Amino acid sequence: MKFARFASRALSGLALLATLPFTQAEPLKIGYSDWPGWIAWEIGIKKGWFEDAGVEVDFQWMDYVASMDAYVAGQLDAVCMTNGDALAIGGTGKPSVGIVINDYSNGNDMLVAAPGIDSVSELKGKKIGVEEGFVAHLLALKALESAGLGADDVEWVNVPTNETPQVLATGAVDAIAAWQPNSGQALKTVSGSSPVFTSADAPGIIYDLLYVSSESLEGRRDDWQKVANVWYQIVEYINNENNIDEALEILSARVALSPEEYEPFFKGTKILPLRLAKKVWEDNDSLKSVYGSSRIVNDFNVDQGVYDEALNVESYLDPSFTKAVK
Amino acid sequence: MPSAKPKGPSPFSHWFAIGKPLSPRSRTVLTIFSFIIPLALWSAVSYLPFLWHPDIKLTISAEREGITTIYTRGDHLSREFFPQFEAGVQAENQAVFEARESGEELTPGRRKNLKTLRHISAWGLGNGYLTPNEAKDDKLIYQLWARAAGGDFGTSPKLSPENIKVVKDNWIRIQHIGDKFSSRALPNEALLKLVPQGKRSNPVYLPAPHEVVIAGYYDLFTEQRDPDDPSMWQRALHSMKIVFGGFLLAALVGVPLAVLCGTYDFFSRIFEPFIDFFRYLPAPAFSTLLVAIFLAHDAPKIALVFVGTFFQLVLVVANTTREIDRSLIEASQTLGADQRNILFRVVVPGILPQLYNDLRILLGWAWTWLVIAELIGVKSGLTEFIETQGRWRNFDRVFPVIFLIGFIGFFTDQILSWLRVFLFKWTGETPNAFSRLVASSVSAGPRWFQREVLDQRLDPLAERRNRK
Numbered sequence: 051m052k053f054a055r056f057a058s059r060a061l062s063g064l065a066l067l068a069t070l071p072f073t074q075a076e077p078l079k080i081g082y083s084d085w086p087g088w089i090a091w092e093i094g095i096k097k098g099w100f101e102d103a104g105v106e107v108d109f110q111w112m113d114y115v116a117s118m119d120a121y122v123a124g125q126l127d128a129v130c131m132t133n134g135d136a137l138a139i140g141g142t143g144k145p146s147v148g149i150v151i152n153d154y155s156n157g158n159d160m161l162v163a164a165p166g167i168d169s170v171s172e173l174k175g176k177k178i179g180v181e182e183g184f185v186a187h188l189l190a191l192k193a194l195e196s197a198g199l200g201a202d203d204v205e206w207v208n209v210p211t212n213e214t215p216q217v218l219a220t221g222a223v224d225a226i227a228a229w230q231p232n233s234g235q236a237l238k239t240v241s242g243s244s245p246v247f248t249s250a251d252a253p254g255i256i257y258d259l260l261y262v263s264s265e266s267l268e269g270r271r272d273d274w275q276k277v278a279n280v281w282y283q284i285v286e287y288i289n290n291e292n293n294i295d296e297a298l299e300i301l302s303a304r305v306a307l308s309p310e311e312y313e314p315f316f317k318g319t320k321i322l323p324l325r326l327a328k329k330v331w332e333d334n335d336s337l338k339s340v341y342g343s344s345r346i347v348n349d350f351n352v353d354q355g356v357y358d359e360a361l362n363v364e365s366y367l368d369p370s371f372t373k374a375v376k
Numbered sequence: 377m378p379s380a381k382p383k384g385p386s387p388f389s390h391w392f393a394i395g396k397p398l399s400p401r402s403r404t405v406l407t408i409f410s411f412i413i414p415l416a417l418w419s420a421v422s423y424l425p426f427l428w429h430p431d432i433k434l435t436i437s438a439e440r441e442g443i444t445t446i447y448t449r450g451d452h453l454s455r456e457f458f459p460q461f462e463a464g465v466q467a468e469n470q471a472v473f474e475a476r477e478s479g480e481e482l483t484p485g486r487r488k489n490l491k492t493l494r495h496i497s498a499w500g501l502g503n504g505y506l507t508p509n510e511a512k513d514d515k516l517i518y519q520l521w522a523r524a525a526g527g528d529f530g531t532s533p534k535l536s537p538e539n540i541k542v543v544k545d546n547w548i549r550i551q552h553i554g555d556k557f558s559s560r561a562l563p564n565e566a567l568l569k570l571v572p573q574g575k576r577s578n579p580v581y582l583p584a585p586h587e588v589v590i591a592g593y594y595d596l597f598t599e600q601r602d603p604d605d606p607s608m609w610q611r612a613l614h615s616m617k618i619v620f621g622g623f624l625l626a627a628l629v630g631v632p633l634a635v636l637c638g639t640y641d642f643f644s645r646i647f648e649p650f651i652d653f654f655r656y657l658p659a660p661a662f663s664t665l666l667v668a669i670f671l672a673h674d675a676p677k678i679a680l681v682f683v684g685t686f687f688q689l690v691l692v693v694a695n696t697t698r699e700i701d702r703s704l705i706e707a708s709q710t711l712g713a714d715q716r717n718i719l720f721r722v723v724v725p726g727i728l729p730q731l732y733n734d735l736r737i738l739l740g741w742a743w744t745w746l747v748i749a750e751l752i753g754v755k756s757g758l759t760e761f762i763e764t765q766g767r768w769r770n771f772d773r774v775f776p777v778i779f780l781i782g783f784i785g786f787f788t789d790q791i792l793s794w795l796r797v798f799l800f801k802w803t804g805e806t807p808n809a810f811s812r813l814v815a816s817s818v819s820a821g822p823r824w825f826q827r828e829v830l831d832q833r834l835d836p837l838a839e840r841r842n843r844k
Contacts, residue, residue, distance in 0.1 A: 120672060123667075216767075241453055291487070306768050310439065310448060318444070
């Protein structure tokens with residue numbers, strides 16, 4: 051059986067070759083964008099904690115939707131997304147596994163209405179500017195639902211989230227849905243505008259996670275564990291009041307704001323300490339669980355026709371990394 | 377009957393003579409005015425408050441309890457909204473007073489008080505008592521309170537009488553801390569907040585000339601806030617790399633193709649109809665496609681400039697080639713030149729001066745694609761700066777960069793136009809006065825090169841003169 055031996059050797063050689071890219075340890079390419087829970091990664095980057103932990107990372111700063119596009123195109127190993135958007139691009143483009151829960155949105159996602167509009171119900175028949183199909187759209191629909199309105203009761207205008215402040219300022223729409231710092235920029239740009247609905251009115255509807263592609267996760271589990279460890283080093287640092295000024299300095303510089311403008315964001319983005327994060331990882335059907343929240347968004351996505359069949363939510367979440375954090 | 381007085385030449389007649397060129401002097405004057413008039417209009421709208429000024433620009437600001445929208449120094453508020461903002465802060469101070477009178481002081485804590493004290497940094501910055509780098513230093517901020525409490529109320533902005541009272545009141549409560557300032561020494565009891573002050577100004581998108589100059593100076597000539605960001609000059613180089621990269625590639629492929637099309641009807645018929653169609657497809661429409669092919673960094677941007685320039689270039693240059701003097705070709709054919717010789721020794725040299733001009737114009741065309749190109753994929757270069765600062769409404773920082781793009785394009789073009797005269801002496805042109813002025817003021821180096829190298833080495837007559 052000379053041939054069989056030869057073939058098996060050749061095959062094992064090939065298998066060895068195939069694993070080469072993994073052993074050579076290219077930096078982990080991670081896309082992150084302008085949401086306060088994700089800007090927090092900046093502290094680990096600026097303080098060199100990833101090098102200290104012995105993991106090479108290449109954090110790429112992008113617009114939110116652009117970062118998801120880059121992830122789907124295979125240019126990134128991981129990307130920061132909301133649990134809803136992870137399902138949306140999983141159903142249509144590329145699945146992923148959430149390994150770190152950064153935060154839940156506690157008011158920083160907002161529906162901001164032009165001056166003179168003080169409640170969601172007044173938006174009936176008006177125009178709302180959102181980036182269609184993404185998290186802000188979900189929030190806006192939740193807001194309408196809370197006022198007994200449906201998606202057809204308003205006119206939707208598709209606007210990139212980072213352009214929403216300018217669009218609200220021109221008066222082309224009557225309200226916009228966006229997250230901080232864009233929503234705050236809109237409030238500031240249009241004197242007299244007000245948030246008529248925020249994620250604080252529906253806590254747990256939006257969780258923000260680090261989602262990793264399954265290929266990368268399989269090949270480099272240890273490295274991703276190190277990334278998760280660094281995250282909880284960051285969380286501990288931020289939650290210590292003595293560090294707040296230094297933290298604000300690093301975080302605000304990333305989005306060209308001043309530290310005092312940035313400070314209120316902490317309130318609207320609940321960055322989860324390890325203890326609370328472990329609770330959120332527990333599987334139940336309430337909004338206090340990332341599983342429950344994802345299932346609700348899953349049904350919502352099917353309703354909205356983002357994809358046709360409900361996805362298997364469990365395969366999008368992996369609590370083992372958080373549990374193993376040292 | 378009184379005869380009509382013969383009309384003498386009016387003093388303006390020579391400015392408005394029909395179909396006659398003005399004297400060189402008058403032309404220079406008008407050239408200068410063409411720049412001064414827009415500048416004067418801009419200054420008038422900026423510095424004469426009665427012309428427009430619908431906003432209040434904050435010189436001193438404060439945070440309000442429970443409101444997440446934080447206004448800082450330099451933010452614009454509408455004149456209608458400002459009193460509401462002011463009243464909000466006044467009400468908070470009033471609450472502090474009332475609590476004190478009732479004997480139970482409010483105790484917001486040291487950190488809140490520290491933040492309240494920091495509001496004075498806006499006053500320090502405006503008066504030049506602090507540099508932007510020092511504005512975060514709490515010790516210096518404490519010294520500002522000492523300074524204001526000592527009777528120095530500043531000039532721009534000057535503390536309002538209401539704020540002078542606030543300063544004096546607060547100082548009594550913090551003066552015990554002294555030189556060894558530490559935020560732990562601050563009282564827990566509420567300090568008063570500075571009441572917002574501001575001055576009338578134009579909307580944020582129309583900053584005054586001096587603001588643009590100052591912001592431009594800081595962005596171009598001082599270190600940036602985040603040392604990891606590229607400097608403005610690095611950004612400019614990056615942008616030029618995109619434009620020139622795309623343009624040179626287009627020229628490299630396009631010019632030979634175009635010369636063939638202009639010389640042989642065969643190539644013209646097989647290439648030009650399609651190119652003529654393709655040039656109507658707008659280049660930005662290809663942007664997502666280009667990102668998918670070339671990934672997210674420089675390559676898709678250069679490719680976009682290429683797509684935007686190439687097709688235009690082929691058609692323009694092919695036309696130029698067709699316009700070559702037929703008699704030159706006929707003469708060389710009579711003299712027995714073969715195809716190769718006609719192409720390289722008659723056609724190419726014959727079109728060179730016009731080709732140079734075409735490429736100059738097409739380079740300008742390539743510049744127009746820059747901004748769109750730099751926005752696709754990972755944003756980069758000058759456009760990334762314009763985009764981010766524009767999004768944060770720092771338009772005083774946006775204008776200098778827009779002007780910088782204009783200057784780079786304008787100066788390259790003027791220098792190329794001035795070089796043309798020396799490269800193609802046989803056309804007998806002289807450089808126009810303006811490009812000469814621009815070129816001579818920015819091109820000491822090339823001038824030396826021209827004098828020492830081009831004239832000496834390349835001019836056959838000079839060689840002969842030197843031999844004598």
